[in-house]
Amino acid sequence: MQLSEAETAAAEAELPSSGPRGRRTMFVVERIRDMIIAGDLPPGGRISERMLTEGLGVTRTPLREAFKILEAEGLVRIVPNRGAEVMTLSLAEIEAAIEVLIGLESVAAELACARGTAAEFAAIEAIHRRMVDCQRGGDLMGYFHLNQDIHQRIVDCAHNAPLSRIYRTESARIRRYRFAGNRSAARWARAVVEHEKILDALQQREGALLREILRTHHLKGWQATRQVLEQE
Amino acid sequence: MQLSEAETAAAEAELPSSGPRGRRTMFVVERIRDMIIAGDLPPGGRISERMLTEGLGVTRTPLREAFKILEAEGLVRIVPNRGAEVMTLSLAEIEAAIEVLIGLESVAAELACARGTAAEFAAIEAIHRRMVDCQRGGDLMGYFHLNQDIHQRIVDCAHNAPLSRIYRTESARIRRYRFAGNRSAARWARAVVEHEKILDALQQREGALLREILRTHHLKGWQATRQVLEQE
DNA sequence: CTTCGCTTAATTGCATGCAAGAATGCTCTC
DNA sequence: GAGAGCATTCTTGCATGCAATTAAGCGAAG
Structure with a gap:
């Protein structure tokens, strides 16, 4: 079915290569880290899971694992029940x-x-x-x-x-x-x-x-x- | 039913307070960190998820998030598709x-x-x-x-x-x-x-x-x- | 006896479902 | 008109299910 193939191709193009199984979390970590360092994510701003899952083409699980790593690196702060925000420094x-x-x-x-x-x-x-x-x-x-x-x-x-x-x-x-x-x-x-x-x-x-x-x-x-x- | 109550109490005693919602991952991180530092988990040994979920009374999700944090701290190494192992140092x-x-x-x-x-x-x-x-x-x-x-x-x-x-x-x-x-x-x-x-x-x-x-x-x-x- | 290959079981990575908590907006009162 | 209280919606935290991968068991050939 040609239409089906075209749809599949489009769907794959929409999901920006979330990376191979086993390294999806790391892929997300690197992306978010770059976004924070580059200033694409504003300091102090909340990072909603929904926004990033859609933007990066991954589901919530690897994303949440990435948040934990970024928190350990000091780039992100996780507030219980409120999610992650870009760390601000005085x-x-x-x-x-x-x-x-x-x-x-x-x-x-x-x-x-x-x-x-x-x-x-x-x-x-x-x-x-x-x-x-x-x-x-x-x-x-x-x-x-x-x-x-x-x-x-x-x-x-x-x-x-x-x-x-x-x-x-x-x-x-x-x-x-x-x-x-x-x-x-x-x-x-x-x-x-x-x-x-x-x-x-x-x-x-x-x-x-x-x-x-x-x-x-x-x-x-x-x-x-x-x-x-x-x-x- | 007395028996049922007794069973419930026993089950609760078995699950060693996995901590309140919102801090379960951190609870696990601290536990595993202590276990590694104290040597309860042998260097180089694989840490199976099953073992720890049962031992700590948490499910796999917070446990896996804890592994990511411990990896960022350098206490654990995660090998894709093979799980976590206690970091060994030469x-x-x-x-x-x-x-x-x-x-x-x-x-x-x-x-x-x-x-x-x-x-x-x-x-x-x-x-x-x-x-x-x-x-x-x-x-x-x-x-x-x-x-x-x-x-x-x-x-x-x-x-x-x-x-x-x-x-x-x-x-x-x-x-x-x-x-x-x-x-x-x-x-x-x-x-x-x-x-x-x-x-x-x-x-x-x-x-x-x-x-x-x-x-x-x-x-x-x-x-x-x-x-x-x-x-x- | 060893080793190669296959089958099966165990384990991990990820997706998704569900419930608790927070945010939002509405109404009602003062 | 402002604010308190409540209902609704949204978001997060965690549990669980499913598929991919690895490891274990086992039989046959060398």
Whole structure:
């Protein structure tokens, strides 16, 4: 029956590939995580199951399991009998999170200088170059992502899996806020200069120095971010 | 019908209060977490849903949600179509985790000395005294728990919620292994002496010093633990 | 005796049904 | 007109059913 086939095809096209059996929950987790980080789901807004089941083409069971994972990651808050909402962070909470990120990078800095390979450093340098291009071209979005990538890779150079995992998760928790606050051109230019120094220290394997540069880098960035966030 | 009533009462006694609606998943999470940390569930062993639903008096749905949370915490590994198993860590992975804990405590040490209140320090001192009593009485289990509590509280003195949360989670991931390796009487005695110094540095608010003491404390502890673990 | 293949039982992943609780809107009172 | 109380609808939390997958048991061939 041709009609039947056409209908089936249409139905399949409507359901946006909810993923294979056994990984549907993870598929949903990644989707929602991206949506929250990208700001598609507004902070503090309730996430209704109905909306997402229809949008993602999955049923409630994997969706609810995904909520639990996202709650453990700190991206979502589940209120009993009221469902999930996108976690909101106060300025103080963002500051605490950044304090943690600075701490994690401090630890990672010395380990990265001790253990990082030349290939890893070269890869970071390449990304750094692309990031500078983005800054010259005014591509804030591209810059922001490459910037994140560089910091994650520096942590990865420590060759400590849990450290990388924690940094990734905690970084994701506040990414949205940092992006929202990253809009000062002056700060942007200086951040690039600081990144040059970061790269130098890393390649010279000067752990203590790298650590300090990263620390002040983040503190300055936070001051700029905070000023923007305070006006909202 | 008396018999019917008796049967009902027995059935209720058998089902160990699976908790109120809306918090059943969390109830299960805490139970399983405790069971893993305490070693009631053997490392690497599969956790069948049937076994736990019967043991905990809940149905599969909250149980499966609990597995997802525990997987996010790193206590459990879920293999598609094969279910959950207790996460096992290699010596290298335990070492990496301890490296992270040392890093977290390093960060916390300076913050704790800067921000901790006298009341918090006094509470830690009180626990320390009870811990010393446990050591004198040979109560290894009691000692171990109070020891954990002290380290967590030092981190809590940093007054940084995510830092405390991360430390708690990461600490739980390897607690079982640390307990298994904590069996040398000589090491035990020296650990108490180190804890005296830790308390001193904290109360004198000497952050840099506290940091170094904690670092060597953990490194020595890990050396002792590793030796025991290597023989298994 | 081992091992390969098949059949069957057990287990998981997901969908769906049902009931409890919350949100909404209505009416009635003041 | 505002607000309290109640009924209705909607949403969530959990239980259960069904299908896919894996593991277990078993017989036959090498």
